[in-house]
Amino acid sequence: VGADESYPDDLRYHREHDWARIEGDEATLGITWFAQDALGELVHFEPPEAGAKIERDASYGEVESVKAVSDLIAPLSGEVLEVNPKVVDEPETVNEDPYGDGWLVRIRLGEASEADGLLDSSAYQSFLAEQ
Amino acid sequence: MQTLQQTPLHDRHVALGARMVPFAGWEMPVQYEGVIPEHKAVRRDCGVFDVSHMGQLEVEGQGAREFLQGLLSNDLARLEAGGAQYTLLTNEDGGIVDDLIAYELGSSRHLLIVNAANTDTDFRRLKDHEVPGAEVTDVSERYALLAVQGPRSIERLGLDEAPAFTIAEGEIDGVACVVARTGYTGELGVELLVDADEAGALWDRVLERGAIPCGLGARDTLRLEVCYPLHGNDIGPDTDAISADLGWVCALDKDFAGVEELRRIKENGPGRKLVAFVLLDRAVPRQGMTILEGGEVTSGSHSPMLERGIGLGYVPSGLADSGTEITIDVRGRPRRAEVVSKPIYRREES
Numbered sequence: 001v002g003a004d005e006s007y008p009d010d011l012r013y014h015r016e017h018d019w020a021r022i023e024g025d026e027a028t029l030g031i032t033w034f035a036q037d038a039l040g041e042l043v044h045f046e047p048p049e050a051g052a053k054i055e056r057d058a059s060y061g062e063v064e065s066v067k068a069v070s071d072l073i074a075p076l077s078g079e080v081l082e083v084n085p086k087v088v089d090e091p092e093t094v095n096e097d098p099y100g101d102g103w104l105v106r107i108r109l110g111e112a113s114e115a116d117g118l119l120d121s122s123a124y125q126s127f128l129a130e131q
Numbered sequence: 132m133q134t135l136q137q138t139p140l141h142d143r144h145v146a147l148g149a150r151m152v153p154f155a156g157w158e159m160p161v162q163y164e165g166v167i168p169e170h171k172a173v174r175r176d177c178g179v180f181d182v183s184h185m186g187q188l189e190v191e192g193q194g195a196r197e198f199l200q201g202l203l204s205n206d207l208a209r210l211e212a213g214g215a216q217y218t219l220l221t222n223e224d225g226g227i228v229d230d231l232i233a234y235e236l237g238s239s240r241h242l243l244i245v246n247a248a249n250t251d252t253d254f255r256r257l258k259d260h261e262v263p264g265a266e267v268t269d270v271s272e273r274y275a276l277l278a279v280q281g282p283r284s285i286e287r288l289g290l291d292e293a294p295a296f297t298i299a300e301g302e303i304d305g306v307a308c309v310v311a312r313t314g315y316t317g318e319l320g321v322e323l324l325v326d327a328d329e330a331g332a333l334w335d336r337v338l339e340r341g342a343i344p345c346g347l348g349a350r351d352t353l354r355l356e357v358c359y360p361l362h363g364n365d366i367g368p369d370t371d372a373i374s375a376d377l378g379w380v381c382a383l384d385k386d387f388a389g390v391e392e393l394r395r396i397k398e399n400g401p402g403r404k405l406v407a408f409v410l411l412d413r414a415v416p417r418q419g420m421t422i423l424e425g426g427e428v429t430s431g432s433h434s435p436m437l438e439r440g441i442g443l444g445y446v447p448s449g450l451a452d453s454g455t456e457i458t459i460d461v462r463g464r465p466r467r468a469e470v471v472s473k474p475i476y477r478r479e480e481s
Contacts, residue, residue, distance in 0.1 A: 040166060043415060046464075066352060
């Protein structure tokens with residue numbers, strides 16, 4: 001069962017359909033409702049390893065549905081602190097709750113100023129409308 | 132750019148919210164609700180697929196059977212009127228031009244239901260070899276084809292039971308159709324051949340009887356779980372039936388195109404074999420991935436029933452025994468898989 005379409009105001013968004021919840025010098029990352037809807041039910045999450053360095057705009061892992069595989073594009077640079085084990089075991093959690101239980105990784109931020117380059121909810125929704 | 136063809140049910144698919152994709156020159160529904168729920172509906176209850184893109188070729192005349200015997204790998208002499216047979220259209224090298232089901236509608240009339248992408252090629256090959264007393268006609272545009280599949284399909288359609296691989300005239304709630312006891316899912320089921328004009332009415336009746344609309348996405352995962360090869364992926368003009376584990380549909384004691392080559396391969400043993408495998412690691416194999424011990428994945432996906440990555444691929448014959456561990460290169464990551472006996476998924480006996 002999928003979630004209803006939403007783009008919470010407290011998140012920052014990347015044009016590759018990833019979100020970041022920034023809290024101090026850490027951030028939680030995931031994919032947006034739009035991304036999970038386009039992919040369909042997820043059946044695999046290929047996560048980065050804890051401790052890995054990830055770089056803004058570059059791939060840090062993959063998610064797959066039955067039909068397709070998609071790179072996860074990092075909205076921010078940093079070091080992976082934790083991978084969501086629930087999504088590794090039950091990837092469909094992302095479809096059910098993309099901004100809650102379906103988060104993918106938690107990182108320690110590298111470059112705090114990078115957040116300025118991300119979109120807020122209304123800018124991301126305008127971007128989606130143009131697609 | 133070539134325009135995509137649409138089946139008579141196109142507008143119904145769109146109205147149901149299907150995701151439409153190009154497939155073999157047709158605009159087809161890949162999914163409605165989702166591949167996984169559609170897949171499970173077919174395994175547990177009943178689903179319906181629009182497979183009107185598939186081709187129908189008729190071969191008629193006193194010489195029809197003899198003509199087809201020389202081009203198809205299986206032995207049509209074993210068929211009676213109302214019977215059906217899985218068979219291969221082979222080329223002179225023993226390669227597989229297409230895989231298809233041949234139906235004997237009468238002693239001098241055969242129907243071939245062929246893959247959409249190969250309809251023209253098959254038709255041309257048959258026409259090129261046509262002999263007096265066997266007339267080949269492409270009747271694809273006359274018909275739509277619905278596959279209704281699943282353990283409850285016969286009951287839901289209100290049909291009488293009949294042996295698998297038979298064909299007969301029938302009707303569903305007043306809509307006349309030809310009922311073939313065949314399919315591509317490994318489940319009980321039928322394929323309903325209906326006049327294109329009546330396709331919408333038949334589709335509506337089938338949905339009213341509780342069949343879940345299913346797209347080509349679920350059709351692919353269903354056939355892969357039961358290891359039915361897909362032409363263009365697992366088999367093709369450059370692959371032979373013996374290596375593809377389809378020797379059982381080749382009557383090597385009769386004469387047909389490529390039979391000498393197939394006899395030779397069988398006698399010497401094929402160098403590679405098409406095997407089924409299940410991933411031991413978490414990963415989804417995909418078509419074209421390299422098998423590190425040798426060979427290549429020809430079909431790969433996620434099995435909704437096993438909840439694991441599964442696939443078909445060619446490996447050197449020495450690695451074809453079930454239980455052999457192989458390694459698949461998943462975009463640079465080695466992932467372990469085990470060769471298993473076919474089918475990968477077995478229907479639960481009730």
